[in-house]
Amino acid sequence: MLDLKTVLIVALATASLQAVAWVFVWRAWRHLYELKFLAAGFGAIAVGLLLMIIRGPEPGALAIVLHNTVIKLGLVLLAEGLARFLGQPRYTWIGISLLVLQIAVWSAAVAIDPDDIATRIYSSTVFTVIMMSVMCLGLVRDRTQPPLLRLITIAILAEYMAASILQSVLEYRLPADFDGGPILADRNAWYLLQGTLFLIALFACLLFMVSSRLSADLRRKHDALLQEVEERRRLESRLNASIEAERALRDEQADFMRVVSHEFRTPLAIIRNAVDMIGLVGDRSPEATRERLSGIGEALNRLFSLIDRFMADDRENGFQPEPVQLGSLIGDARLHFEMTARGGRLHFAVADEAASLYADPEMLGTVIINLIDNALKYAPDDPAIRIEAWEEAASVVIQVRDRGIGIPHAEESKIGRRFFRASNAKAITGTGLGLYAARKFLAYHGGTLQLVSDNGEGTTAIVRVPSSREAAAADLPEETAA
Numbered sequence: 001m002l003d004l005k006t007v008l009i010v011a012l013a014t015a016s017l018q019a020v021a022w023v024f025v026w027r028a029w030r031h032l033y034e035l036k037f038l039a040a041g042f043g044a045i046a047v048g049l050l051l052m053i054i055r056g057p058e059p060g061a062l063a064i065v066l067h068n069t070v071i072k073l074g075l076v077l078l079a080e081g082l083a084r085f086l087g088q089p090r091y092t093w094i095g096i097s098l099l100v101l102q103i104a105v106w107s108a109a110v111a112i113d114p115d116d117i118a119t120r121i122y123s124s125t126v127f128t129v130i131m132m133s134v135m136c137l138g139l140v141r142d143r144t145q146p147p148l149l150r151l152i153t154i155a156i157l158a159e160y161m162a163a164s165i166l167q168s169v170l171e172y173r174l175p176a177d178f179d180g181g182p183i184l185a186d187r188n189a190w191y192l193l194q195g196t197l198f199l200i201a202l203f204a205c206l207l208f209m210v211s212s213r214l215s216a217d218l219r220r221k222h223d224a225l226l227q228e229v230e231e232r233r234r235l236e237s238r239l240n241a242s243i244e245a246e247r248a249l250r251d252e253q254a255d256f257m258r259v260v261s262h263e264f265r266t267p268l269a270i271i272r273n274a275v276d277m278i279g280l281v282g283d284r285s286p287e288a289t290r291e292r293l294s295g296i297g298e299a300l301n302r303l304f305s306l307i308d309r310f311m312a313d314d315r316e317n318g319f320q321p322e323p324v325q326l327g328s329l330i331g332d333a334r335l336h337f338e339m340t341a342r343g344g345r346l347h348f349a350v351a352d353e354a355a356s357l358y359a360d361p362e363m364l365g366t367v368i369i370n371l372i373d374n375a376l377k378y379a380p381d382d383p384a385i386r387i388e389a390w391e392e393a394a395s396v397v398i399q400v401r402d403r404g405i406g407i408p409h410a411e412e413s414k415i416g417r418r419f420f421r422a423s424n425a426k427a428i429t430g431t432g433l434g435l436y437a438a439r440k441f442l443a444y445h446g447g448t449l450q451l452v453s454d455n456g457e458g459t460t461a462i463v464r465v466p467s468s469r470e471a472a473a474a475d476l477p478e479e480t481a482a
Helices: 004-028 035-054 061-086 092-112 118-140 145-171 189-284 285-309 326-339 361-380 409-416 434-445 467-475
Strands: 322-325 347-349 355-361 385-392 396-401 449-456 456-465
Touching: 004 189, 035 061, 035 145, 035 396, 061 092, 061 118, 061 145, 061 322, 092 118, 118 145, 145 355, 145 396, 322 361, 322 385, 322 467, 326 355, 326 361, 326 467, 355 361, 355 396, 361 396, 396 467, 409 449, 434 449, 449 467
Parallel strands: 347 385
Antiparallel strands: 322 355, 385 396, 396 456, 449 456
């Protein structure tokens, strides 16, 4: 037969091992500080059971009250730890009030009739039912733990409450001289034995709850890590885009400087040619001298205009469209080549000199000069370079045609790229920026440049520029229009 002391020793061993286990679990996961309350609760139960085992056969009134109060304190600590762990409201005041009431009732019962344990059992039952009802309320409200686990834990608590109530009923129903049954030597041993089983089941449920919490924390940390990785990738992508944009900006600035330096050569060539002619003619031809000085003045004006327009910090002043007559635009190009003594090979034909277009005269004039300059350069044996201009639909078409070396068919798609020069033009001095600059300037107007050529058969450069402001704005690329 199992006597009361044997059951108490088994319960003591169970509660002590559980207290030690919770201490180790808490030390492993310090952020779960609520586990300290669970360890303290099981520890208090173990201490209370130990005091009951080592007390004598005739304990004093103080010992009886103290030992049972320590066990009840363990239950209060378990309820506090569970509420904190689940993040539910803590009813600490209920536990403290019940402890005070427990001490008062037990002290009075022991003082009045030490042999009457019924009052103490009824008081313990009320204490147990209230505290475990609070624990069940927290489990019902909780949404962090799996529903099945919460339901099992509530069932275990309900079983212990039912056992406590049953003990009170049996205490009320059984005769006073009933000591024990065929297996349990003491009438209260069965209650302590099922209490030990309750501690084991509650310990298992709490362990599963901690495992569920750790798994959820791990998933949250994993998701947070994934989000951080994605955010870092986005930031890295934005940083790479910023670096690429900065690099493109530097390249564009370098290109711009090269294009401008390329365009400076033209007015400087006029100045040099005029100075050379003045040195040759001297005072013998005042008319020729005045003409050359006029050319120098116009070249200097163009040079200063290029500096003001393309070297200024305010890039918004770079593109300044205005109404321009086609005849005036072609006439400026003709005068430019006459001043450089290269106009003899040029044949101009303008269908309607009064035709107007909305353009930047400096930029569009530079485009025409570059195309004619290329024709003169790459068609040295062609005595007649033909420049034709006419109005077509809502556009103005300017065509420069030569019978020079042409462009190899395989390289036509590459012509106009920065620094690219055709394989048959390596022997001729050049930078590969003339057509590149022409396309850049035409982009401001919403215009296009088309090159039609065969190797050795000459080249025809066709420029189309919208004649109206609205048409030019509609044809602008997005980045240019912005």
